[in-house]
Amino acid sequence: MGSLYETLYDILFQPQVGMRNIAERKNVGQAFLVFLPCMIIPIWTFINAFHVNEMAKMMNIMIVFEVIGGMVIWILGATIWNLIAELFGGRGSVVSLFTALGFIHIIRLAIIPLWALVSFMPENSKTFLTMLSMLSVISWAFYLDFIAIKEVHQLSTAKAVLVMITPILVVGLLCIIGTIFIGNFLMHMSM
Amino acid sequence: MYKKSVIILIVLFILGSLGGLIFRGSKQVPSQSEKIAVIYVEGVIVGGRGQGNVFVEQGGTDQVIKQLHEARDDRSVKAVVLRVNSPGGSAAASQEVGEEIKKLRATGKIVVTSMGDVAASGGYWLAACTDKIYANSTTMTGSIGVYVPYANWEELYKKIGIYQEKIKSGQHKDILSPERAMTSEERAIIQVMVDDIYNQFLVVVAEGRKMDIEQVRKLADGRIYTGNQAKQLGLVDELGNMYDAIDGAVALAGIKGKPEIKEYGKQSPWNMIFGVNEEAGSLLEKVLFNQAKNALNSGGSMDVSPNKWQVK
Numbered sequence: 001m002g003s004l005y006e007t008l009y010d011i012l013f014q015p016q017v018g019m020r021n022i023a024e025r026k027n028v029g030q031a032f033l034v035f036l037p038c039m040i041i042p043i044w045t046f047i048n049a050f051h052v053n054e055m056a057k058m059m060n061i062m063i064v065f066e067v068i069g070g071m072v073i074w075i076l077g078a079t080i081w082n083l084i085a086e087l088f089g090g091r092g093s094v095v096s097l098f099t100a101l102g103f104i105h106i107i108r109l110a111i112i113p114l115w116a117l118v119s120f121m122p123e124n125s126k127t128f129l130t131m132l133s134m135l136s137v138i139s140w141a142f143y144l145d146f147i148a149i150k151e152v153h154q155l156s157t158a159k160a161v162l163v164m165i166t167p168i169l170v171v172g173l174l175c176i177i178g179t180i181f182i183g184n185f186l187m188h189m190s191m
Numbered sequence: 192m193y194k195k196s197v198i199i200l201i202v203l204f205i206l207g208s209l210g211g212l213i214f215r216g217s218k219q220v221p222s223q224s225e226k227i228a229v230i231y232v233e234g235v236i237v238g239g240r241g242q243g244n245v246f247v248e249q250g251g252t253d254q255v256i257k258q259l260h261e262a263r264d265d266r267s268v269k270a271v272v273l274r275v276n277s278p279g280g281s282a283a284a285s286q287e288v289g290e291e292i293k294k295l296r297a298t299g300k301i302v303v304t305s306m307g308d309v310a311a312s313g314g315y316w317l318a319a320c321t322d323k324i325y326a327n328s329t330t331m332t333g334s335i336g337v338y339v340p341y342a343n344w345e346e347l348y349k350k351i352g353i354y355q356e357k358i359k360s361g362q363h364k365d366i367l368s369p370e371r372a373m374t375s376e377e378r379a380i381i382q383v384m385v386d387d388i389y390n391q392f393l394v395v396v397a398e399g400r401k402m403d404i405e406q407v408r409k410l411a412d413g414r415i416y417t418g419n420q421a422k423q424l425g426l427v428d429e430l431g432n433m434y435d436a437i438d439g440a441v442a443l444a445g446i447k448g449k450p451e452i453k454e455y456g457k458q459s460p461w462n463m464i465f466g467v468n469e470e471a472g473s474l475l476e477k478v479l480f481n482q483a484k485n486a487l488n489s490g491g492s493m494d495v496s497p498n499k500w501q502v503k
């Protein structure tokens with residue numbers, strides 16, 4: 001367990017070193033150990049602390065969906081980014097990247113102290129601050145994703161950024177092409 | 192060791208925040224705001240489960256009864272607004288819903304009717320069971336009465352050469368059959384039944400409206416009234432739209448502040464996107480509504496056809 005503490009410390013305070021170590025150790029079991037509570041605790045807190053009555057009725061289902069959804073995104077993220085990183089000349093393995101992305105879920109817990117802080121703020125600013133806190137956690141997670149890709153695959157900063165944004169660019173491009181095709185099809189239909 | 196201490200401190204800090212959030216949340220449990228339930232009675236009132244799918248539920252009074260039950264069991268619901276837009280329908284189905292409204296009122300909850308375009312016959316039966324009735328001045332209401340539709344196609348059958356044989360267990364088993372004329376004895380039987388249901392209807396209106404039964408009888412010759420006329424005759428309490436009815440329910444229930452409105456029933460995604468559109472509604476609803484419009488145009492009384500009694 002000692003190495004888990006060290007890994008978590010490194011992720012939070014010296015992410016480059018942390019990601020390099022994770023890539024070497026490939027401890028998938030520990031990544032799962034971090035992933036599960038980090039998926040469950042924030043949603044449980046949200047439902048119970050904010051008394052979302054409608055959601056409370058379906059809490060168990062929501063937690064299951066959250067975990068399954070998180071798992072799918074984790075696996076897809078690891079495989080797609082790994083594939084693109086290899087295309088860009090990356091030298092890491094998919095297991096290393098998968099493990100690193102699993103550890104990054106620890107950042108989700110940062111939302112809890114932020115919510116606690118927001119709960120003391122004036123009522124009219126709460127929504128904005130809640131959104132801001134979530135955005136900051138997401139940004140931090142993205143930064144760590146970037147570090148993970150960079151360190152696991154030993155890529156340059158520019159290439160790591162490209163690997164990160166390539167899936168978004170591809171999806172955007174597909175949407176544009178799809179819109180053009182559908183628009184063209186509808187235009188012919190109406191004529 | 193240093194790294195372990197830092198992580199333990201962070202975990203403790205997160206746990207502390209979590210505890211604080213839960214504790215603070217428990218102190219600020221939002222008091223269940225007082226709600227006004229809005230239940231819709233639309234189209235022809237027919238018994239049964241109607242038609243439903245994942246997206247929408249429609250037709251059949253079982254749904255309305257279920258919604259009334261839910262409103263009764265929901266402690267936060269202080270009053271119910273029954274939005275009636277119906278030309279009537281089956282007597283039994285109307286009675287069933289009417290009795291459920293009375294049970295709801297017996298729990299101390301207020302029930303107010305808001306009449307839409309039409310709230311006639313069975314629609315009025317339901318309204319009469321509520322605490323207060325709101326109608327638009329042009330709403331078509333009234334039509335307090337009962338009829339049993341009957342068609343005699345005997346001559347037509349003869350012309351096209353159809354002769355139906357029946358083996359009956361009793362002489363009145365095929366009463367109201369369209370292939371022969373009704374006997375005077377059968378007419379008397381049906382008339383007694385119609386009168387019985389009519390009298391039950393009169394009692395419901397007299398009790399609900401706190402009117403003398405003879406006074407109701409004078410108004411209940413089957414004719415329809417505008418909301419304006421109905422108000423003058425005491426069949427309606429106030430003129431106003433659904434939001435006036437909601438305000439009325441708020442006042443009667445003694446709710447302070449703005450209540451939360453809770454609408455029952457599913458709205459179809461089609462209607463959510465494009466608004467209420469008859470064409471987009473189900474075929475069943477269209478057919479039933481057209482039937483009802485025809486009934487109303489021809490003097491509109493409560494349809495108590497034997498089909499609805501299930502005595503065939």
